[in-house]
Amino acid sequence: xxxxxxxxxHVILSEAASLELGCNYSYGGTVNLFWYVQYPGQxxxxxxxxxxxxxxxxxxxxxxxxxxxxxxxxxxRKPSVQWSDTAEYFCAxxxxxxxxxxxxxxxxxxxxxx
Amino acid sequence: xxxxxxxxxxxVKRTGEKVFLExxxxxxxENMFWYRQDPxxxxxxxxxxxxxxxxxxxDIPEGYxxxxxxxxxxxxxxxxxxxxxxxxxxxxxxxxxxxxxxxSGELFFGEGSRLTVL
Numbered sequence: 001x002x003x004x005x006x007x008x009x010h011v012i013l014s015e016a017a018s019l020e021l022g023c024n025y026s027y028g029g030t031v032n033l034f035w036y037v038q039y040p041g042q043x044x045x046x047x048x049x050x051x052x053x054x055x056x057x058x059x060x061x062x063x064x065x066x067x068x069x070x071x072x073x074x075x076x077r078k079p080s081v082q083w084s085d086t087a088e089y090f091c092a093x094x095x096x097x098x099x100x101x102x103x104x105x106x107x108x109x110x111x112x113x114x
Numbered sequence: 115x116x117x118x119x120x121x122x123x124x125x126v127k128r129t130g131e132k133v134f135l136e137x138x139x140x141x142x143x144e145n146m147f148w149y150r151q152d153p154x155x156x157x158x159x160x161x162x163x164x165x166x167x168x169x170x171x172x173d174i175p176e177g178y179x180x181x182x183x184x185x186x187x188x189x190x191x192x193x194x195x196x197x198x199x200x201x202x203x204x205x206x207x208x209x210x211x212x213x214x215x216x217x218s219g220e221l222f223f224g225e226g227s228r229l230t231v232l
Contacts, residue, residue: 004156006156007156032220034220036221036223041227043118043204043223043224043225043226044204044206044221044223045223046220046221050222090156090157092157101159101162101172102151102159104156104157105156106154106155106156106197107154107156108212
């Protein structure tokens with residue numbers, strides 16, 4: 001079974017700092033990759049996704065993620081964070097042999113100081 | 115927009131009580147899921163359903179059951195609640211690839227139901 005690891009449980013940054021959140025997965029076959037975000041008091045929503053093609057994926061609110069197949073990684077980046085990016089971020093993987101099931105990482109709680 | 119609605123945002127129950135958590139989606143999605151979310155553990159899949167009256171165990175099904183009598187509704191049942199079931203419960207739905215513009219694995223979530231078992 002696949003597993004997903006997010007290396008940082010808590011990240012604290014000042015506004016305008018650059019962000020990179022790590023995500024590694026364990027499945028060796030073809031995958032779809034996702035980042036979800038949960039703002040305080042809100043439901044989980046899709047930030048960006050990768051299915052195929054260009055491994056650099058751009059999402060909403062200036063976020064991007066790069067799929068590096070050789071490293072089984074899908075790290076999330078943002079060049080300059082804002083206070084409104086304070087949220088919990090979840091990486092998720094759908095292995096193509098797993099049907100419609102997603103496996104989630106443990107989440108990274110980001111706090112951006114104004 | 116897809117809307118996934120969970121009936122209760124907050125519940126407080128006593129040990130041994132039966133608990134029903136209801137979830138309704140309005141986009142005719144084939145697949146529905148129940149997760150629990152706990153700090154540091156991310157989202158763990160309890161049960162999912164890919165069709166009416168069909169159900170499959172997820173990673174942590176013990177202590178839970180589900181019911182899907184209609185396509186739009188997926189219920190999670192705790193027959194006898196215990197304190198270790200205190201958690202945030204998330205319902206999600208998705209369509210099958212090639213239908214409704216959906217792509218494999220993309221989930222749409224409800225706002226969650228925070229259950230406290232005393």
